[in-house]
Amino acid sequence: MDKLKTGSKNYTKLIITIVIIAALVSLMVFSNVTVKLSDTKIDVRCGMDHYTVLVEDITSVETISSLAVGVRVMGADLITKYSGTFKNDTYGSYKLFIYKESGSCIEITTTKGVVVLNQKTAEDTLSLYENIKALIGE
Secondary structure, rough: OOHHHHHHHHHHHHHHHHHHHHHHHHHHHOOOOOEEEOOOOOEEEOOOOOOOOOOOOHHEEEEOOOOOOOOOEEEEOOOOOOEEEEEEEEEEEEEEEEEOOOOOOEEEEHHHEEEEOOOOOHHHHHHHHHHHHHOOOO
């Protein structure tokens, strides 16, 4: 009887673990790079990664057509996107939230470091770039 109870507890733990892992994988794989602009900040989310850029900390905003992603320090390297903290020769440690196939990216340099992001299409990325430039008064 004790073996039956132990087996049942182990089975329950296994099911709970599988459900949690499936939920986390789904969150990372099916999430989008979401950028929300407000008067004071830019919130960037992708999966479980989140980063806030204060408008007052922005020193420059540029578009870039190519990026050597470098090495993932903490975050996700998924089939269609990168998100989290990465490190490369150009920026050192930086925040990255991009769709791999989009092409162009937006490089936001702040007093705290660099954030590189994009949207699913080059057109959406350019539109976001223009909105960020307007937000910072350029």
